[in-house]
Amino acid sequence: MTTTINDILNRKPLDAQVYDRSDLEKTSGCPFEAKAIRDGKVKDVSMLADVGIEGHRLLAESLESVDENYLDLVDYLENELPTARPDIQPEVIKSLRGATEELRKIDPGRIIGIEKQYSTEFLKATRNHGAIVLTCCQDLLLAGKDETVVILFDWKTGYKRRTSTDAQSDFQTCFYSWILFRELPKVQTIHFFYEQTRYGTRAYAKLERERDYYNFEGRIQETVRLRMEDSNEAWPGMEKCCWCCVTAICPHVVGEALELNKDKEGYLNQYIALKARVAAIERGMKAHCKKHGEIRSGNQVFGYKETKKIVSYKLYVDKPDKTNNEDE
Ligand code: SF4
Numbered sequence: 449m450t451t452t453i454n455d456i457l458n459r460k461p462l463d464a465q466v467y468d469r470s471d472l473e474k475t476s477g478c479p480f481e482a483k484a485i486r487d488g489k490v491k492d493v494s495m496l497a498d499v500g501i502e503g504h505r506l507l508a509e510s511l512e513s514v515d516e517n518y519l520d521l522v523d524y525l526e527n528e529l530p531t532a533r534p535d536i537q538p539e540v541i542k543s544l545r546g547a548t549e550e551l552r553k554i555d556p557g558r559i560i561g562i563e564k565q566y567s568t569e570f571l572k573a574t575r576n577h578g579a580i581v582l583t584c585c586q587d588l589l590l591a592g593k594d595e596t597v598v599i600l601f602d603w604k605t606g607y608k609r610r611t612s613t614d615a616q617s618d619f620q621t622c623f624y625s626w627i628l629f630r631e632l633p634k635v636q637t638i639h640f641f642y643e644q645t646r647y648g649t650r651a652y653a654k655l656e657r658e659r660d661y662y663n664f665e666g667r668i669q670e671t672v673r674l675r676m677e678d679s680n681e682a683w684p685g686m687e688k689c690c691w692c693c694v695t696a697i698c699p700h701v702v703g704e705a706l707e708l709n710k711d712k713e714g715y716l717n718q719y720i721a722l723k724a725r726v727a728a729i730e731r732g733m734k735a736h737c738k739k740h741g742e743i744r745s746g747n748q749v750f751g752y753k754e755t756k757k758i759v760s761y762k763l764y765v766d767k768p769d770k771t772n773n774e775d776e
Contacts, residue, residue, distance in 0.1 A: 462578035518556035543605035
């Protein structure tokens with residue numbers, strides 16, 4: 449049957465696809481992991497993730513339960529903390545106590561949003577796919593000195609300790625900031641703070657529309673492309689694989705990471721035993737050196753280099769003497 453122009457005009461648009469930050473962040477790190485989670489092959493569960501979810505649930509509940517008065521919200525939240533899920537309640541209290549103290553210091557007049565969902569259409573619907581909508585929930589957004597500046601706070605309850613350099617390059621920073629630049633066209637500068645509640649520290653990044661917008665857009669565009677293709681490319685790396693929840697079923701996992709995730713206690717015991725063995729080997733070689741001199745294997749030498757007065761035995765690479773070479 450031939451397709452008429454009316455068929456095309458009357459065609460029902462495909463449903464929009466909504467991509468959230470967490471899925472895209474995983475896709476940007478290793479698409480294989482993100483897809484395995486989406487396909488339900490593994491569950492990305494951990495006690496700390498549950499603490500985060502529970503904390504955000506209480507915050508959202510507080511928002512719904514009080515009217516405009518912001519300090520009532522903080523009071524409500526503090527009162528509600530003890531009612532958190534009992535198995536993780538102490539961790540939830542620990543992670544949100546600092547946050548409520550910070551909230552008290554803030555001038556309520558500057559609050560633009562708490563737990564505010566921002567969504568933006570990244571790609572329009574075509575014949576092949578529905579509109580691609582990106583979405584994220586931002587913890588606390590404040591007005592800056594004027595309408596060109598905003599301040600964004602994100603509470604992190606986990607063990608990851610970001611430096612300000614990490615904060616600048618995190619996918620979350622890129623994603624949240626790009627959405628804000630897009631949704632708030634007058635904003636030129638974003639001051640982004642990660643509040644690391646476990647440590648009482650913060651990591652900071654300053655984002656500028658002129659410098660960062662298109663770089664962020666490019667990173668998001670490539671990530672969205674991988675997501676739309678449902679890519680299962682794998683990008684292994686020790687840092688990533690060591691805390692990935694997919695290691696048990698991933699054929700690309702770095703060997704050391706697989707061993708670590710299979711049996712953490714055993715892995716630590718192995719490390720302790722290896723350290724003890726290395727220490728014993730070193731002691732033996734030092735004793736040997738004292739009587740017979742250095743031990744060589746190619747240009748690797750265990751011995752000592754004469755410094756001024758200190759004699760310290762260690763492994764070093766024997767490099768040709770520059771002065772002798774120049775003389776030749
Ligand atoms: S184990 Fe490594 S390679 Fe495999 S999905 Fe996880 S991060 Fe990617």
